Amino acid sequence: MGAPVGLPSSQRPGFRLPHDRVLKVQSDFEDLKQNGERFVTRYFIANWRIEPQGTLGKYAVIASKRLGNAVVRNRVKRLLRETYRLHQHEFSGDLTLIMVARKAMQNKKLADVEREFRFFLKKTGLWVSGAES
RNA sequence: UUGGUGAGGCGGAAGGUCGCUUCCGAGUAAGUCGGGAGAGGAAAGUCCGAACGCCAUAGGAUCAGAUGCCGUUUAACUCAUGAAAAAUGAGAUACAGACGGGGAUGCUGCUUCAAAGCAGUUUCACGGAAAGUGCCACAGAGAAAAUACCGCCCUGUCCUUGUGACAGGGUAAGGGUGAAAAGGUAGUGUAAGAGACUACCACCUCAGGAGUAAUCCUCAGGGUAUGGCAAACCCCAUCCGGCGCAAGACCAAAUAGGAAAUCCUUUUGAAGAGAUCCGCUUCAGCGUGAAAACCGGGAUUUCGGGUUAGGUUGCUUUAAAGAGAAAUGAUCUUCUCUUCGCUUUUAUGCGAAGAACAGAAUUCGGCUUACAGCCUCCCAAAGCUC
RNA sequence: GCGGGUGUAGCUUAGUGGUAAAGCUCCAGCCUUCCAAGCUGGCCAUGUGGGUCCGAUUCCCAUCACCCGCU
Numbered sequence: 001m002g003a004p005v006g007l008p009s010s011q012r013p014g015f016r017l018p019h020d021r022v023l024k025v026q027s028d029f030e031d032l033k034q035n036g037e038r039f040v041t042r043y044f045i046a047n048w049r050i051e052p053q054g055t056l057g058k059y060a061v062i063a064s065k066r067l068g069n070a071v072v073r074n075r076v077k078r079l080l081r082e083t084y085r086l087h088q089h090e091f092s093g094d095l096t097l098i099m100v101a102r103k104a105m106q107n108k109k110l111a112d113v114e115r116e117f118r119f120f121l122k123k124t125g126l127w128v129s130g131a132e133s
Numbered sequence: 134u135u136g137g138u139g140a141g142g143c144g145g146a147a148g149g150u151c152g153c154u155u156c157c158g159a160g161u162a163a164g165u166c167g168g169g170a171g172a173g174g175a176a177a178g179u180c181c182g183a184a185c186g187c188c189a190u191a192g193g194a195u196c197a198g199a200u201g202c203c204g205u206u207u208a209a210c211u212c213a214u215g216a217a218a219a220a221u222g223a224g225a226u227a228c229a230g231a232c233g234g235g236g237a238u239g240c241u242g243c244u245u246c247a248a249a250g251c252a253g254u255u256u257c258a259c260g261g262a263a264a265g266u267g268c269c270a271c272a273g274a275g276a277a278a279a280u281a282c283c284g285c286c287c288u289g290u291c292c293u294u295g296u297g298a299c300a301g302g303g304u305a306a307g308g309g310u311g312a313a314a315a316g317g318u319a320g321u322g323u324a325a326g327a328g329a330c331u332a333c334c335a336c337c338u339c340a341g342g343a344g345u346a347a348u349c350c351u352c353a354g355g356g357u358a359u360g361g362c363a364a365a366c367c368c369c370a371u372c373c374g375g376c377g378c379a380a381g382a383c384c385a386a387a388u389a390g391g392a393a394a395u396c397c398u399u400u401u402g403a404a405g406a407g408a409u410c411c412g413c414u415u416c417a418g419c420g421u422g423a424a425a426a427c428c429g430g431g432a433u434u435u436c437g438g439g440u441u442a443g444g445u446u447g448c449u450u451u452a453a454a455g456a457g458a459a460a461u462g463a464u465c466u467u468c469u470c471u472u473c474g475c476u477u478u479u480a481u482g483c484g485a486a487g488a489a490c491a492g493a494a495u496u497c498g499g500c501u502u503a504c505a506g507c508c509u510c511c512c513a514a515a516g517c518u519c
Numbered sequence: 520g521c522g523g524g525u526g527u528a529g530c531u532u533a534g535u536g537g538u539a540a541a542g543c544u545c546c547a548g549c550c551u552u553c554c555a556a557g558c559u560g561g562c563c564a565u566g567u568g569g570g571u572c573c574g575a576u577u578c579c580c581a582u583c584a585c586c587c588g589c590u
Contacts, residue, residue, distance in 0.1 A: 015151060019457070070177090070492055074462095082463050085152070110463060 017085040023060040023096065032098055039124050043108065043116045044080065045100040048126075057095040059084055067101060076101045079110055083117045090118075091126045 023029070036049040051057060061080045063073040080099050105113070121127040 017152070019153070019460075022457085071490095074492065078462055082152080086463090 015085055015088070017081070017088065021058055023058040023098065028096070029060070029098065032096065036096075036098075037124070039120060041116050041120050042102070043105040043113060044102055046120060047098040047100075049096050051094040051096055057097070059096070060098045062098065062100045064100075067103060068106060072106055076105050079105070079108070079113050082110060083113045087114070087117060087121070091121055095126070 032047045032049055036047045039046045059081075061077045061084075063076045065073075067073050067076060080101060084097070084099070118127075
C-alpha cells in the first residue's frame with residue numbers, strides 16, 4: 001500500500017494535488033447535489049459527475065460540525081484528501097467529486113479509508129486503472 | 134521509598150518515502166529542480182480589559198451602567214538610539230491580575246471564673262444601616278421609638294388562713310420562642326428590679342502620638358442613643374459616547390436612478406434654402422392661433438451615494454507561520470515511556486495495545502476551563518535503613 | 520471574529536426569598552369476562568460549584584451544556 005518506491009521521479013505517475021484542484025464555487029455544490037450521482041458508504045457520502053473530456057477533475061471534502069471538534073474534523077478531512085491523492089490515477093481524471101464525511105470515520109486509519117474508497121470505486125464502476133493492487 | 138497537598142517546568146526523539154502553504158534562487162515562461170520557514174500552554178471559552186480603526190462630539194447637568202480598605206508593580210503601544218521587525222533605554226495606561234500590608238470573619242490550640250487575649254489557619258464584591266422607604270416567613274407575649282405569656286415584688290379585697298384566689302400597680306434580673314429579644318460580666322443598690330450607680334470590656338466624641346496610607350496605640354470626656362439586610366430600593370465617591378478587522382482605507386467594472394453644467398431638439402409633424410434664431414416656402418393634419426421662457430426629450434462631462442461572497446490593503450515584516458472556506462499532513466522503521474499477557478528464581482526477553490487535552494485568523498495582558506505521562510522544589514504522613 | 524438567549528419530574532410548561540405546582544407518561548390498586556376509558560394512591564426534578572442571607576428555583580459571581588443572530 002502507498003506510493004510506489006524505487007522508480008525515478010520522471011517515470012512514476014505524479015501524486016501531486018495542488019490547492020487549486022479544490023472545488024469552491026457555491027453553485028457547483030448545489031448543482032452536484034441536485035443533478036449528480038450519489039453513493040453512500042460507511043465512512044463517507046459521495047456526490048460526483050463525469051465532466052467533458054480533457055477538463056481537470058476537481059474535488060471537495062466536507063466535514064460538518066456534528067462530527068467533532070476542530071482536531072477531529074481536520075483529521076477526517078486530511079484522511080479523505082490523502083485517499084483521493086493516492087488513488088487519483090485509478091479512476092478517470094475528469095471527475096468532479098464531493099466527499100462528505102460520516103460519523104463512523106472518527107479514529108480511523110488511512111488503510112481503512114482506502115479500503116472503503118476502493119469499494120466505492122468498484123461498486124460504482126468508476127474503477128479504470130486496475131493495474132495496482 | 135511510597136502515595137498525597139501546593140508551586141513551577143516539559144508536553145515524545147531521530148530517520149526514509151509521498152504530499153500541502155509560503156519565501157528566496159535557477160529557468161524566456163510553464164512544468165520542474167535546489168534551499169529556508171511552517172500551531173499552543175492552553176492557540177479553546179470569549180469572562181474582563183487595552184491597543185488600533187471609523188462615526189459622533191462647544192461646555193455643563195440629568196437618566197442609565199460599572200466600580201468601591203491601603204500601597205507598590207506588570208503588556209502590546211508611543212518615543213529615542215539603531216540598517217532593523219532584533220536589542221537597549223525612556224514614557225504611559227488597564228483588568229475580577231501579581232506581591233505586600235490593614236481590617237473583619239469562622240475553625241483549632243493555649244491562657245482565663247468569665248468577658249476576652251495570644252498563636253496558627255480558612256474565607257471576604259471590604260464605602261454608607263444615628264438621610265429616607267421597604268422586608269424580617271414559621272414560632273413567640275413581643276420583630277424595632279417593642280413587649281407583661283410564665284414568673285418576681287408591693288398594695289387592697291375575700292375566706293377555705295394557703296406564701297390561696299381576684300383586682301390595681303411596679304419590674305426586662307430569670308424561664309420559654311426564634312437566625313436575631315434593645316450593651317456584656319461582676320458588684321452596689323432596691324419591695325423586686327433597672328446604666329439608677331461603680332469597675333473592667335464594648336460603643337461614640339475630642340486631643341496627642343506612630344505609619345506614605347488603610348489603620349493602630351495612648352489620654353480625657355460622654356452615658357447606651359446605634360438590631361439585621363444595601364449580591365432590596367437607595368445615598369455618597371470615582372469612572373463612563375457608540376460600534377467593532379464581518380472595524381476601516383483604496384481601486385475596478387457593470388447596472389438602474391439622482392443633482393449640476395454645456396450643447397442639441399421642440400411650439401401639430403415632416404422637408405427645403407440658411408452659420409443660428411425669428412421669419413419664409415412646400416406637403417400632411419387641425420374650428421383658428423403669435424412670441425419668449427420653463428417643463429419635457431436626447432447627448433457629453435462632472436459630482437455624490439447604493440449594490441456586487443469583486444480585487445488590493447488593513448495583515449503579519451528585509452531576519453518571513455498565515456488570508457484560501459482556510460496549509461502546517463499521511464505512512465513506515467528504530468529508540469523512549471506506560472499498561473496487559475507469556476516465559477524466567479530474579480534480572481531480562483518476546484508479543485499486543487497505547488502515548489493526553491487540543492488546531493493560529495488584527496495585536497497584547499489577565500482570568501477561567503480541559504489535560505496521559507514525566508521532572509524539580511516545599512510541606513506534613515507512613516514504612517524501611519543508619 | 521462579534522453579539523444575544525435558555526437550563527425546573529421521562530416530556531411540555533408554572534412558580535412574590537419561607538414545605539417546588541399542574542397536565543401527559545410510568546408503577547400499584549379498584550372497576551371490567553378481558554382491553555380501553557374512568558376512580559384512588561404512589562415514584563421521579565431546580566445543569567454544576569461558590570457567595571450574600573436566619574433561610575436561595577428566585578439575588579450575585581464563576582463554570583458547563585445547548586440554541587439563535589450578524590456574513
